[in-house]
Amino acid sequence: MEKKNSPFSMIMQYAGSYKRKYVCSVVLAVISVACGMVPYFAVAKMVTAMIGHEEKDMSFFVMWCAAAAVGYISKGIFNGISTSISHTATYLTMKEIRQRLISKLTKMPMGTILGSHSGHYKEVIVDRVESIEVPLAHLLPEMTANVLAPLLMLLYLFTLDWRLALISLITIPVGMAVMSTTMKSYGENYGRSVEIGGRMTNAIVEYMGGIEVIKAFSRSESSYEKYETAVNENAAFFYGWMKSAQWAMSAYNAITPSVLLTVLPFGFIFYASGSLTAGAFVTMIILSLGLLEPLIAAMNYTDNIARVSTVMGQINEVLESREINRTGKVTKMNGNTIEFRNVTFSYDNENDALKNIDLTIPEGKVTSLVGHSGSGKSTVAKLIAGFWDVTDGELIIGGQNVSDIPLEVQAEQIAYVEQNNFLFDETVMENIRKGKAGATDEEVVAAAKAAGCDEFIRGLDKGYQTVVGSAGGHLSGGERQRIAIARAMLKNAPIVILDEATAYIDPENEAVIQSAIAKLVQGKTVIVIAHRLSTITDADNIIVMENGTVSAHGRHDELLRHSQLYRSMWQAHTGTKGGAAE
Numbered sequence: 001m002e003k004k005n006s007p008f009s010m011i012m013q014y015a016g017s018y019k020r021k022y023v024c025s026v027v028l029a030v031i032s033v034a035c036g037m038v039p040y041f042a043v044a045k046m047v048t049a050m051i052g053h054e055e056k057d058m059s060f061f062v063m064w065c066a067a068a069a070v071g072y073i074s075k076g077i078f079n080g081i082s083t084s085i086s087h088t089a090t091y092l093t094m095k096e097i098r099q100r101l102i103s104k105l106t107k108m109p110m111g112t113i114l115g116s117h118s119g120h121y122k123e124v125i126v127d128r129v130e131s132i133e134v135p136l137a138h139l140l141p142e143m144t145a146n147v148l149a150p151l152l153m154l155l156y157l158f159t160l161d162w163r164l165a166l167i168s169l170i171t172i173p174v175g176m177a178v179m180s181t182t183m184k185s186y187g188e189n190y191g192r193s194v195e196i197g198g199r200m201t202n203a204i205v206e207y208m209g210g211i212e213v214i215k216a217f218s219r220s221e222s223s224y225e226k227y228e229t230a231v232n233e234n235a236a237f238f239y240g241w242m243k244s245a246q247w248a249m250s251a252y253n254a255i256t257p258s259v260l261l262t263v264l265p266f267g268f269i270f271y272a273s274g275s276l277t278a279g280a281f282v283t284m285i286i287l288s289l290g291l292l293e294p295l296i297a298a299m300n301y302t303d304n305i306a307r308v309s310t311v312m313g314q315i316n317e318v319l320e321s322r323e324i325n326r327t328g329k330v331t332k333m334n335g336n337t338i339e340f341r342n343v344t345f346s347y348d349n350e351n352d353a354l355k356n357i358d359l360t361i362p363e364g365k366v367t368s369l370v371g372h373s374g375s376g377k378s379t380v381a382k383l384i385a386g387f388w389d390v391t392d393g394e395l396i397i398g399g400q401n402v403s404d405i406p407l408e409v410q411a412e413q414i415a416y417v418e419q420n421n422f423l424f425d426e427t428v429m430e431n432i433r434k435g436k437a438g439a440t441d442e443e444v445v446a447a448a449k450a451a452g453c454d455e456f457i458r459g460l461d462k463g464y465q466t467v468v469g470s471a472g473g474h475l476s477g478g479e480r481q482r483i484a485i486a487r488a489m490l491k492n493a494p495i496v497i498l499d500e501a502t503a504y505i506d507p508e509n510e511a512v513i514q515s516a517i518a519k520l521v522q523g524k525t526v527i528v529i530a531h532r533l534s535t536i537t538d539a540d541n542i543i544v545m546e547n548g549t550v551s552a553h554g555r556h557d558e559l560l561r562h563s564q565l566y567r568s569m570w571q572a573h574t575g576t577k578g579g580a581a582e
Contacts, residue, residue, distance in 0.1 A: 014096045021089035022140055028082035029145035033294055035078060037153055038071025040290035047286065048279040082141050090136040094129050100319060101125050107323040107407060110387040123201050124318055128194075128311045135304040143301045146294035153291050160280045164270065167262045168288040172295065175256030178248055189241050190310050196234050203230035256296055259288045325389050325403050333398025333405065333413065336494045336525040337363040338384055343393035345379060353379045355548040356393070361541075366526040368536035370569065371545030377529050378418075380545070381497050384527065386410045397495075415491045418499040421484035423475070428457050429464040431483055435490035443490060451486035453479070496521050499529045533573045542566070 015022065042064040049060065105113060105121065113121065157165035203226055263285055270276035276284075338361040345354040354376050361367045361384075369377035382388060383395055386407055395402045402410060415435070423431050432444045445464070448454040456479060460466040468474050468483075475483070488496065530536050537556040544552040544559065544566050552563035559566040 014100065015089065015093045018089040018092050018096075021085050021092075025082045025086035025089065025141040026144045028078045028085065029141035030148050032075050032078035032082055033145040033149035034152070035071045035074035036294075037149060037287075037290050038074075039068035040287050042068035042071070044283040044286040047282050051278055051282060082145075083137070086141045087137045090133055093136060094133065097129055097315060098125055101129075101315065104319055104321065104323075107326075108321055109324055109389065110382065112321060120198065120202070121318070123198055124314050127201075128314050132308055132311050135301070135308045139301045139304050139308075142297070146297045150291050150294050153287060157284060157287060157291070160284060161270065161276055164263060164267055164276065164281075164284045164288075167266050168259050168284070168291065170262045171256050171258050172292070175252045178255060179252040190307055193237060193241070194310055194314070196237050200230040200234045203227045257292055259292050260285070263288050324386065324407060326407055327404050329404045333400050333409075335363050335398050336413065337361065337396075337398065338495070338525065338527075339394075339396040340380070340383075341394040341396065343383070343390045343395060345383060345388065345391045347388075349391075352391075353548050354383075357548070357550050359543055359550050359553065361525060361527060363525050364523055365540040366521070366528060366536075366538075368528040368530060368539040368542045369545060370530065370533060370536065370542060370566070371551070372569075375545035376548040377543075377545045378499055379548075381416075381499050381527055381529055384495070385414050385416045385497055413493055414495045414497060415488035415493040416497045416499070417481075417484050417488045419481075421480060423468050423480055423483060425467065425470045427462075427465050427467055428460070428483060431468060432487045432490055435487040436492070439490055444486075447486045447490035448483075451482055451489055453482035453486055456482075493524075495525045495527070497527045497529075500531055533570055544569075 046061055046064050101121075101124065154165060154169075157168065267276060267281050267284060271278065271281045340357050340359045343354055343357050344352055346352045357376075357380075359380075369380055371377050383390060384397070386402065389403070397405065397410070397413070424434070429441065429444055432447060433439050435447070436443065441464075445454065448457055448464075457464055457466075466474075468480075485498075528536055528539060536542060539556070541553060542556060542559055543550055544563055546565055551565050552559055554562065560570060
């Protein structure tokens with residue numbers, strides 16, 4: 001049977017060089033707890049001296065009072081340093097986990113990411129990783145210290161009277177037995193809370209993301225109902241969970257610290273029988289009070305252990321997800337010719353989006369992919385861009401099978417502009433600069449001019465320094481598209497994919513954009529997907545897709561003569577009946 005790693009062993013895999021910080025934090029925490037017990041020893045010494053009528057001068061009591069004060073102060077100092085170190089190590093570890101998660105997303109197939117709820121990965125990367133901050137920063141050092149230090153004190157109690165030492169621990173198993181009635185199902189309940197909380201998060205994200213549609217179609221009531229149901233479900237679950245656990249936790253909190261209920265009567269019996277001295281009896285009473293406090297604090301972390309286990313399971317589920325298959329053996333491609341050799345591809349492993357296609361996209365030419373919706377043309381583009389792996393067959397770029405090309409190398413060769421492009425909530429200048437790290441302002445402006453968007457950018461309130469809003473919400477669809485084109489042009493990649501990139505361009509600017517693109521893609525391998533056939537009539541090669549296969553290919557005039565499907569599409573586009581006349 002495969003050995004299952006503990007949640008903390010999994011976390012330590014990401015701690016790396018920060019493990020030493022955690023060790024240092026634990027050592028300081030142990031010292032802190034030990035210092036916190038010094039006052040109990042001091043009180044025990046002074047009370048024993050008083051009831052024993054020992055002749056002690058004032059310096060004796062001053063010394064132990066000073067020892068108690070030093071213990072209190074030292075506890076705070078060592079605890080503060082320990083906490084500071086553990087928090088530093090924790091935030092560095094959380095950073096490492098988040099960086100690995102983000103890096104993992106870039107290697108996963110787009111289908112895996114897009115097939116999940118919109119709030120899932122945000123919740124794991126932000127909320128779930130954040131939830132391990134308290135267990136990591138506090139549980140590791142404090143739980144360890146709160147167990148080790150009392151054990152040392154317990155050994156001392158055994159030297160005084162082993163019988164009373166054992167009796168002082170009776171309330172712990174009794175309290176734990178009561179609490180165990182709820183802890184058995186803690187892991188399951190916490191897992192359910194994560195699931196229900198995830199549904200609530202997804203409902204909130206969906207509601208906020210679709211607020212424009214909700215308002216436009218007056219669907220506020222029905223849409224809010226879905227959100228309200230998710231919130232109520234989350235509240236009802238936690239209320240029910242806490243209610244069912246309340247009696248056991250209350251009993252646990254009442255029973256466990258009640259050490260005097262056992263120590264006092266049995267201690268008196270031992271004292272009365274002469275088997276326990278008054279000094280030892282008093283010392284046992286005082287030290288037993290200090291013994292249980294850290295142990296109870298340590299046991300209170302048990303729910304955090306279950307929480308960490310669930311969270312690390314979610315994190316590892318993402319980190320162990322299937323990646324796009326890349327061996328990384330090839331770091332240089334010979335040219336930019338693209339070949340599909342008997343390629344089959346399926347999004348769901350059931351229905352084929354592409355079926356045994358063979359096609360060649362020559363280097364330095366403009367190739368257009370056309371076809372009805374669902375014909376497979378965008379799938380071809382996304383496979384070239386490295387968003388998915390082919391299911392069967394070979395995809396060759398620059399004479400190399402893409403399975404041998406690292407994703408980052410493939411990405412450097414391709415500029416991808418699709419119909420709906422994402423803009424960051426930054427300035428126009430920085431959004432365009434995403435295409436080329438370190439590009440000068442002059443280079444950015446030159447790309448904007450070439451893409452035909454310099455004029456409208458300068459007309460914005462702050463020109464190139466205008467913040468575009470979340471997802472570019474302060475701009476129109478056409479303006480966002482033109483900025484995305486400028487960003488792709490700035491990248492100056494040898495392969496350019498335009499997936500219906502001019503969909504939002506208004507007719508009066510379309511000629512300008514087409515002219516700009518024509519100049520900027522000269523000498524590059526260009527793949528154009530367009531729903532308006534009039535924009536690709538000058539393409540070097542037009543590939544007609546139908547039901548995931550290549551129906552025909554050739555130039556515009558050739559396809560009008562020889563392809564019934566292309567001719568019907570052209571006629572539908574132009575509103576003519578004798579399309580060949582064009």
